[in-house]
Amino acid sequence: MYSTEEVAQHMQTLLSSANENERNASHQFLLNFQAAPEAWGICRELMAPNIPYIPLFVSAQIFYKKVQTEWHLLDTIQKQELKNYLLDLVQLNFNCPQAFKKLCQSLALVGILSMNLFWDTFIVDILKLRKLEVVLEVIDCIPFCLEEFNLAKKTAEFIKTKVREQVQDILEFLYIVLCEKGYLIQILEVLKNWRTITLPIFKHPEFFKRLVNAMSDVEDENFTNLCETFCNALNCSESAMLLQKNKYTGNTQDFLKKIPQEELKSLVELIEVVLTIKPKFMNHEESTVRRRGCDLILAICTDFMFMLIDSPYTEALWVSLAEITSHSDLSICMTGIEFYYELKEIFIKKVDDLQNRPYIFQYLLKCAESLALRCRFLSQDHFLHAVAEKVEEVPFLDFRISAEDVFYSIFMIFEKHHENKGRGFLLPLGSLLHPPIAENNAEVFVFIMRSLLLGLTETENFKTLEEDFRNCPEVASWATYSKICYFSNQRHR
Structure with missing residues (x-):
């Protein structure tokens, strides 16, 4: 049998003791505790805002592992109760960011695993929560939980399809938060973590434009995150999909008719800003900033290759490609020349x-x-x-x-x-x-x-x-x- 006080003491020892033998003993104790049925209840006792940092944090970690490894052992009523418990818990005021994040991961995992059972409105319900920090954190955790939990292939595809059906609601939420709260850093983190599922920001032109306009003023780290976000968006654009399916046959005007006008309009906005700020990132002292900026130019040229043949930006994009392939940074030059492999295939075959x-x-x-x-x-x-x-x-x-x-x-x-x-x-x-x-x-x-x-x-x-x-x-x-x-x-x- 385990007591709450004993468990809390071992958690404290694990993270704060200077004695290695004591830490190892506590680690083994907690591994055994994690496998015990009592862990569900004791962790709940230790997951409250008034609990000290260490037991709160470790309890949240153990609780997440319990959800991950024992979800299949719970009946439907227990699963529904767990969902309601976590929904209430994450909305409390915690002073431990790490514990709060782990609790949100538990809720995200429960939501994902419940979508094909009894909670198909999981994402919509999360978006309706009052605390923005909770919504952002849970939404941010969804791709991580999907990738980490070893779902059967058929189940995983079903859940990913359900998630994709609701991405427009997520984009609208992120747009409102960006406009009203200015939470750019938090939103970029969400977009970064959603790359494995992909949030099609081209399909929300107002949100896309807000992000484009932010490129000129952001700090270096946010600039690189924005570049990666746009590269990902370009790669899953309608134009990129058509190119991958070999739908481009050399007639640019016919091809343009297949691409949504809103997508083309957003692309033009992106190109104009990128060309304007190009001198800033091409010669930046930080190599990561240089590379991410050049990667974005290459993504534009790759996923919208017709822009190199017949568009108002054709010559400007060719100039940019020439600058990349002659850049003093050899790694940038290397990335640039790889683009010409795809160019040859299109130019010769299409x-x-x-x-x-x-x-x-x-x-x-x-x-x-x-x-x-x-x-x-x-x-x-x-x-x-x-x-x-x-x-x-x-x-x-x-x-x-x-x-x-x-x-x-x-x-x-x-x-x-x-x-x-x-x-x-x-x-x-x-x-x-x-x-x-x-x-x-x-x-x-x-x-x-x-x-x-x-x-x-x-x-x-x-x-x-x-x-x-x-x-x-x-x-x-x-x-x-x-x-x-x-x-x-x-x-x-």
């Missing part, structure tokens, strides 16, 4: 005509030249020495391998769409392709040759490149052409 859009080729060339010059180093040591021994998170040689693939991808876009095909790509790079003299130029030359040849896996592709060089004597001397043949022989032996 887009029929780029002839009247010379600026696209201009910025593709700018990216290619930037990559070639960035890869003029022979080794990691050579690279680090050249950048004044600045430590980079991305190994230079890993970057170079990815850059070779992207360089070839850009060549293939030219091959399909440019009026001069591959020669339209090679000709502007002529100064980099002439027979090398200086060491740096030699390595640029090797990078370009490797990039093109490593991508040529079929004979007809190599013949295409060979023909481009034969018909482009201004670019490649016979020495250069011989070098290509040498690399080709090595490649196809």
Whole structure:
């Protein structure tokens, strides 16, 4: 048998004793207590606002574990009583934030597990509670509880579907709280934790606009959270869904008709703010701020790729991409060039005509030249020495391998769409392709040759490149052409 006083004393010892043996003994005692039937009642006695911090906090943790592991042992009446008890409990005034959070997690878990039994209005009922802090905390805990509790796949999908049916109510609540209370930090935390389920903020234009307008004034941490929130929203937008289902066939105007106008309007608002504040985050001293801002630009270009082909923001977005792929932070540059893989797939398989859009080729060339010059180093040591021994998170040689693939991808876009095909790509790079003299130029030359040849896996592709060089004597001397043949022989032996 366990007494309330004995349990509370062991909780105190566990978190405050300086004696390791005492702490270990109390830990084992509490593990045994957690498995006992009496734990339900004793924890309830210790979960009250007037209870000291430590027993209150530990009791809340044990109670959550009891719900998690023994819910299936309770009958329907016991489950309903537990729901009502927690609903009343979380609305009391607790001075222990950690205990309050754990109690809200217990309520969120009970709500999730009851949605397919007797509490299908769980989310609506929570949103009606008077204390905003309780509502925000319980809503915040829902994704965590869904992921942590090992539900059967069918049950999990049913519950997630029920939750998604009520997200519009959640968005409306968050919008009202943001407008009336200004709880931006708390709301960003909720949005951050809901990424696994996704709150489609595009479907609430007023809320979306409020968040967009907040980007210009927030602190660094909130800025990064906002960027991540928008990246998530873009990824689950109607445009992104259509692109993933290969519904874009190259006709931008037809594609635009499939996207809700409110979504496009919200996107324009986001783009305008991002372009305005771009100088601020691109050169920010904090690397996380730089990266999250650049990630947002890349998300816009990825999930609304037609904006790069035919929109009022086409050139501005291409300029931004060029800045990212030539950024001094190699990790940002690496993220930027990965975008070009998807770009190649869309431009080659879906887009029929780029002839009247010379600026696209201009910025593709700018990216290619930037990559070639960035890869003029022979080794990691050579690279680090050249950048004044600045430590980079991305190994230079890993970057170079990815850059070779992207360089070839850009060549293939030219091959399909440019009026001069591959020669339209090679000709502007002529100064980099002439027979090398200086060491740096030699390595640029090797990078370009490797990039093109490593991508040529079929004979007809190599013949295409060979023909481009034969018909482009201004670019490649016979020495250069011989070098290509040498690399080709090595490649196809």
